[in-house]
Amino acid sequence: MVSGRPVVGEKDRSTAIVPIRVPAEHADEAEDPRLSDVDEWGRSERTRALTRAIYEPVYSKWFRAEWEGLERIPTEGGALLVANHAGAIPSDAPVIMHGIEKELGRPVYGLADYFFRTIPVVGTLWARAGGVSARPANAYRLLKEQHQLALVFPEGTKGPSKSFTDRYQLRRFGRGGFVEIAMRAGVPVIPIAVIGSEEAMPVLMRVPTLSRALGLPYFPITANLLAFGPLGMLTPFPAKFKLRVLDPVHFDVPADQDRYSKSRIMEESEQIRSLLQEAVYDMLRDRRSVWFG
Amino acid sequence: MSRRVLVTGADTFWGGRMVQALEQDPSMDVILGMGAHAPSVPFERAEFVRADQTYSILNRIVKATQVDTILHTFMITNSTTVPKRAMHEINVIGTMNLLAAAGTAGSSVRHIVVKSSTLVYGSAASDPNTFHEDTPRTSPVKNGVERALVEAESLVRDFSEDNPATRVTVLRFANVLGTHLTTPISRNLSGPLCPSIFGFDPMLQFVEEDDVVRALVHVTRGSIPGLYNVAGDGRLPWSEVAGICGTRLVPLSPFSPLKIRPVARLFDLPEELADLLRYGRGVDTRRFAATGFTYNATSAGAVRTFIRALRLRRQSGREPTSYTYEHDVEQFFRHSPSVMGTHEP
Numbered sequence: 001m002v003s004g005r006p007v008v009g010e011k012d013r014s015t016a017i018v019p020i021r022v023p024a025e026h027a028d029e030a031e032d033p034r035l036s037d038v039d040e041w042g043r044s045e046r047t048r049a050l051t052r053a054i055y056e057p058v059y060s061k062w063f064r065a066e067w068e069g070l071e072r073i074p075t076e077g078g079a080l081l082v083a084n085h086a087g088a089i090p091s092d093a094p095v096i097m098h099g100i101e102k103e104l105g106r107p108v109y110g111l112a113d114y115f116f117r118t119i120p121v122v123g124t125l126w127a128r129a130g131g132v133s134a135r136p137a138n139a140y141r142l143l144k145e146q147h148q149l150a151l152v153f154p155e156g157t158k159g160p161s162k163s164f165t166d167r168y169q170l171r172r173f174g175r176g177g178f179v180e181i182a183m184r185a186g187v188p189v190i191p192i193a194v195i196g197s198e199e200a201m202p203v204l205m206r207v208p209t210l211s212r213a214l215g216l217p218y219f220p221i222t223a224n225l226l227a228f229g230p231l232g233m234l235t236p237f238p239a240k241f242k243l244r245v246l247d248p249v250h251f252d253v254p255a256d257q258d259r260y261s262k263s264r265i266m267e268e269s270e271q272i273r274s275l276l277q278e279a280v281y282d283m284l285r286d287r288r289s290v291w292f293g
Numbered sequence: 294m295s296r297r298v299l300v301t302g303a304d305t306f307w308g309g310r311m312v313q314a315l316e317q318d319p320s321m322d323v324i325l326g327m328g329a330h331a332p333s334v335p336f337e338r339a340e341f342v343r344a345d346q347t348y349s350i351l352n353r354i355v356k357a358t359q360v361d362t363i364l365h366t367f368m369i370t371n372s373t374t375v376p377k378r379a380m381h382e383i384n385v386i387g388t389m390n391l392l393a394a395a396g397t398a399g400s401s402v403r404h405i406v407v408k409s410s411t412l413v414y415g416s417a418a419s420d421p422n423t424f425h426e427d428t429p430r431t432s433p434v435k436n437g438v439e440r441a442l443v444e445a446e447s448l449v450r451d452f453s454e455d456n457p458a459t460r461v462t463v464l465r466f467a468n469v470l471g472t473h474l475t476t477p478i479s480r481n482l483s484g485p486l487c488p489s490i491f492g493f494d495p496m497l498q499f500v501e502e503d504d505v506v507r508a509l510v511h512v513t514r515g516s517i518p519g520l521y522n523v524a525g526d527g528r529l530p531w532s533e534v535a536g537i538c539g540t541r542l543v544p545l546s547p548f549s550p551l552k553i554r555p556v557a558r559l560f561d562l563p564e565e566l567a568d569l570l571r572y573g574r575g576v577d578t579r580r581f582a583a584t585g586f587t588y589n590a591t592s593a594g595a596v597r598t599f600i601r602a603l604r605l606r607r608q609s610g611r612e613p614t615s616y617t618y619e620h621d622v623e624q625f626f627r628h629s630p631s632v633m634g635t636h637e638p
Binding site for chain 2: 138
């Protein structure tokens, strides 16, 4: 063991106080001081594995999630997964993350509004489970520098906050920031159409006064709240989830440009939105029952 | 090439260590330590000049000694060490006077190294996971120490634009842990109980004490200009830091716990820790690594170094007498004709 204490009787006291160490001194320390496997994003594979074990029954028994075209998701390299977003407390995010991690065995980082980080406990659990705040710099680092899968819902809170009467009508895809990030990072966008999320937690009405008072992006009254009382916050209805992975969209523009044509971005974003909207409609056409698919 | 270096804050922890480190380098011909109080560590060949904290006589010192490098270590990054007013005086007014002295016509100063902190990035929920040197803060400046550092850095930036001939280096250090340094974080980790904010477990990045000294020596010796983040590799959650240090976390209410004075007193919770203990902070260190610097310790390694030193201090007796600066004695050794030592020019 290396002692940090100056040897008694050492002549040159100043070097003992300021040890300008040669790097070798540290190199032999084999034991890693780390206790957890939390990565720089706050994601912990152990927490994820535990979450997956708990969520597995919800995924396969409650929602009976069914994938189509999962092979379109690459097994390595960065890709930006883009999906439609619905249900007051959306189940689409955990279902997609769980499904891909289970089937492909690679982590998915879920990008969401940084608002989550401000909520005690929730913010921490969210980060440990693979949640990352949706900053362009974060997405770029994940996709380009770390070759990871990142999941983003371009509708943002507009998706989950829309009421049940607007179900499966995709909202505006922001300002197309996700396209710009994919271009800059040089990765494809992989659209994923999801059905079932709307019926899992339908928003009957919103209470803007409450959301303002509580500082929340929206405050929904869900059918689940009426059915189960406060427990309805955590209990989605067992709607059958179906997910369809669409063909990856590649943008043939060079990565790392300072800026990209705004009109091109908006065009691509709109294109992806309509692809998703069309896929959702197509899946709904084939769906006989909300509960049995 | 022989160098003439002036170190500010030579009476402080970092200044003292920097003087000692530079003394080991034979190419550092003249080393001047400046400080308001007597230095707390012995200097071998460096000369100590007592000056007030805002460097009003710096102009004369620079002119008289023709120093080519100023190592500005005297930047307060720990608000518990000085009163608020003094912090502004030291960081902002001090830096301003220092730059004014260095920038006078015919000045001999060719290189200025400033020790800053990643505090300038702040800490907020809206932050990116990793701050690059050019990433702006996402949150308004909330506390005195951050404001003082941001202002001081902007003075430095202006100076380097106005004086293109002078190399300017700014190193932003992450939170430091190590063998000797005492900070609010290290004090909290030293006790049996350690504060955390309920429901938050921020990712933190540390730099080891010796790596701070080595980084400053690296840029001073190599005259490397630029703005750099300096932090160990990797990040770890606060709970894990506490775990490595064997202290138990006490969750404080997430609703402005630091406003409750008794709680803030109980622990060492200056305002700059309030947000850090919620949202943490991560910085990109590739730019500094590209200058050829290698770290001895990772973030986790810095925590380990700290706790190993702490365990030793806990289990062993008082260290032998600390050094007391005696002006006359030091002057005698440096200037008396009777001294035959190797320090004579």
